[in-house]
Amino acid sequence: MAPNKFSHLPLSTSGPQDCAITGSALLNTPYLNKGSAFTKQERKDFELDGLLPSRINTLDEQVARAYDQYQTHKTPLGKNTFMTSMKEQNEVLYYRLIQEHLREMFPVIYTPTEGEAIADYSRLFRHPEGCFLSIDEPVNIERVLDRWGPSEDVDIIACSDGEQILGIGDQGVGGILISVAKLVIYTLCAGIHPNRVIPVVLDVGTDNHELLNDDLYLGLRRPRTRGEKYDEFVDRFVQACRKRYPKAYIHFEDFGLQNARKILDRYTSEIACFNDDVQGTGAVTLAAIYAAAHVAGLKLKDMRIMMFGAGTAGTGIADQIRDAIAVESEKSPGDAMKQIWCVDRPGLLLESMKDDLTLAQHPYAKPDDEWKDADHKSLLDIVKKVKPHILIGTSTKPKAFTKEVVQEMAKHVDRPIIFPLSNPTKLHEADPKDLFDWTDGKVLTATGSPFPPVEMKDGRKREIAECNNATLFPGVGLGAVLSRTRFLTPSLLVAATKALAAPAPALQDPDAALLPDVTDVREISVEIAAAVIKKAVQEGLAQEKDIPTEDGELEEWIREQMWKPEYRQLRKVRKEEGSRVARGEAGSRGMVRG
Numbered sequence: 387m388a389p390n391k392f393s394h395l396p397l398s399t400s401g402p403q404d405c406a407i408t409g410s411a412l413l414n415t416p417y418l419n420k421g422s423a424f425t426k427q428e429r430k431d432f433e434l435d436g437l438l439p440s441r442i443n444t445l446d447e448q449v450a451r452a453y454d455q456y457q458t459h460k461t462p463l464g465k466n467t468f469m470t471s472m473k474e475q476n477e478v479l480y481y482r483l484i485q486e487h488l489r490e491m492f493p494v495i496y497t498p499t500e501g502e503a504i505a506d507y508s509r510l511f512r513h514p515e516g517c518f519l520s521i522d523e524p525v526n527i528e529r530v531l532d533r534w535g536p537s538e539d540v541d542i543i544a545c546s547d548g549e550q551i552l553g554i555g556d557q558g559v560g561g562i563l564i565s566v567a568k569l570v571i572y573t574l575c576a577g578i579h580p581n582r583v584i585p586v587v588l589d590v591g592t593d594n595h596e597l598l599n600d601d602l603y604l605g606l607r608r609p610r611t612r613g614e615k616y617d618e619f620v621d622r623f624v625q626a627c628r629k630r631y632p633k634a635y636i637h638f639e640d641f642g643l644q645n646a647r648k649i650l651d652r653y654t655s656e657i658a659c660f661n662d663d664v665q666g667t668g669a670v671t672l673a674a675i676y677a678a679a680h681v682a683g684l685k686l687k688d689m690r691i692m693m694f695g696a697g698t699a700g701t702g703i704a705d706q707i708r709d710a711i712a713v714e715s716e717k718s719p720g721d722a723m724k725q726i727w728c729v730d731r732p733g734l735l736l737e738s739m740k741d742d743l744t745l746a747q748h749p750y751a752k753p754d755d756e757w758k759d760a761d762h763k764s765l766l767d768i769v770k771k772v773k774p775h776i777l778i779g780t781s782t783k784p785k786a787f788t789k790e791v792v793q794e795m796a797k798h799v800d801r802p803i804i805f806p807l808s809n810p811t812k813l814h815e816a817d818p819k820d821l822f823d824w825t826d827g828k829v830l831t832a833t834g835s836p837f838p839p840v841e842m843k844d845g846r847k848r849e850i851a852e853c854n855n856a857t858l859f860p861g862v863g864l865g866a867v868l869s870r871t872r873f874l875t876p877s878l879l880v881a882a883t884k885a886l887a888a889p890a891p892a893l894q895d896p897d898a899a900l901l902p903d904v905t906d907v908r909e910i911s912v913e914i915a916a917a918v919i920k921k922a923v924q925e926g927l928a929q930e931k932d933i934p935t936e937d938g939e940l941e942e943w944i945r946e947q948m949w950k951p952e953y954r955q956l957r958k959v960r961k962e963e964g965s966r967v968a969r970g971e972a973g974s975r976g977m978v979r980g
């Protein structure tokens with residue numbers, strides 16, 4: 387298929403690339419640098435002679451060498467640091483290296499190791515990457531954002547205030563690294579252009595005492611600002627993004643419980659935005675539930691579901707399950723909620739606790755009357771009474787799903803569906819191996835971080851699906867960016883969830899994983915993006931014109947616009963002729979856009 391088959395490819399990423407910089411400036415521009423792979427002609431054209439050893443490598447040779455270097459680092463965090471420096475030197479090589487060792491490197495550049503890197507941010511700091519906005523500095527946010535290029539140049543802005551990073555809590559300014567990591571996943575898994583994104587941290591202080599007492603801590607060393615002043619700061623940021631990059635999609639990550647939902651509710655009908663912990667987690671979990679229900683031979687509308695840990699992720703998942711039940715059974719959302727029990731620190735959420743519940747938790751509170759004869763505090767007792775089919779952990783409480791709890795559940799249902807989703811790995815509510823052992827292999831499970839396959843008593847291996855929002859959010863973002871949808875509505879998310887659920891291996895083989903494997907994620911992202919785009923067009927939300935609609939063509943149009951880690955031929959242009967990209971104009975870390 388000719389690459390230029392489509393009359394309109396807004397984000398074409400192939401063909402020669404203009405370059406107006408030379409010499410060491412070029413070697414220090416990670417987006418354009420090819421290191422030892424610069425060709426003879428490029429070395430001549432770009433004044434690189436004398437700056438490189440004479441041997442010219444292929445990208446494959448560079449990948450092999452880099453992989454050898456990677457393996458000399460013995461700890462996951464050491465490997466993570468090595469990869470960060472690789473990214474600062476040569477982006478094509480960085481992404482190609484990961485792509486070729488995806489299963490091995492995913493946990494190093496993302497959950498769980500990224501959690502360690504974030505917790506140690508100020509100590510490991512070498513080089514800033516991203517946009518740091520501090521509530522105490524009255525900067526003009528638009529002017530800061532301007533460094534990332536003109537209005538057409540940015541597709542996704544990922545932003546965190548660092549308050550609830552994974553399950554490791556308040557990490558303050560270190561939250562920048564979750565924005566960076568999520569954007570890496572967008573590029574890796576959905577071909578989002580690595581130089582058309584902005585990672586942002588909103589530094590509003592920290593309530594983490596260790597950081598407050600750490601002389602090396604790089605963020606604002608004072609308690610978090612909350613209330614009106616915080617809301618106003620977030621609003622200034624969102625409005626600046628909207629003004630500067632009206633077509634960009636905003637990804638909110640790891641905000642605290644009080645703010646995550648509030649921010650999403652406030653902006654979801656104003657701009658194209660997404661909260662990964664609420665919506666991404668909800669959608670990926672629902673996709674895994676569909677596969678598990680299929681294997682168990684049950685319908686969601688007939689199941690009892692229990693959430694353990696009813697925070698941002700827990701209530702996000704509960705809401706998606708509620709909506710799915712309502713659609714499946716034609717029940718009202720209020721009736722659908724009767725099948726969902728939310729448990730948090732004080733035990734089962736009851737109506738008498740309403741004053742202490744968040745707005746998202748409120749509707750799930752159960753009448754106290756129903757529990758006057760039973761203990762609503764211990765998980766075991768609640769499981770005894772509710773007899774759930776599904777138990778989902780988003781509590782950050784490690785090992786909360788004990789043998790007793792799991793076996794109690796297994797007494798009442800044939801195939802207990804148990805998802806310990808708390809990240810990083812050490813916070814998982816249960817180890818999948820134990821879940822299999824305690825239920826004689828009957829459990830249907832998926833986990834928030836990657837786990838190796840579990841060997842069964844008969845020697846067969848079971849793959850454990852990774853139920854992490856990373857299988858979903860990249861495809862949703864790709865669909866949102868390519869359609870330039872005005873908003874990310876619930877129906878677009880439903881379409882994405884269905885597209886993710888369709889290729890689940892368990893639908894073909896009941897012993898297989900409940901979700902597609904992370905190594906297939908690029909193709910799955912194409913399917914998710916296609917579903918999102920079709921829905922956006924149908925609902926009149928797509929601002930992009932000329933989106934091909936014929937079967938197969940849309941997918942091809944999507945693939946053509948996905949960035950790939952390949953060297954493009956560099957074409958020399960004079961500074962005056964070059965675009966911003968070609969001129970190597972810098973964002974915060976000497977990055978060029980385009």
Ligand SMILES: NC(=O)c1ccc[n+]([C@@H]2O[C@H](COP(=O)([O-])OP(=O)(O)OC[C@H]3O[C@@H](n4cnc5c(N)ncnc54)[C@H](O)[C@@H]3O)[C@@H](O)[C@H]2O)c1
Nearest residue numbers: 552553667695696697698699730731781808809834854855
């Ligand atoms: N797998 C994924 O894709 C995914 C996505 C989002 C979040 N998560 C994980 O889920 C966890 C929660 O994240 P969040 O953003 O919802 O955090 P959160 O702080 O908003 O929610 C955590 C909830 O758990 C409750 N909790 C804490 N200790 C508890 C206990 N001992 N018993 C019962 N409840 C308890 C808290 O009160 C809170 O309501 C984190 O570990 C996070 O990494 C996983």
Ligand SMILES: O=C(O)C[C@H](O)C(=O)O
Nearest residue numbers: 497552553663809854855
């Ligand atoms: O970041 C992840 O690994 C998933 C999720 O967003 C989380 O907060 O745990």
Ligand SMILES: [Mg+2]
Nearest residue numbers: 552639640663
């Ligand atoms: Mg998160």
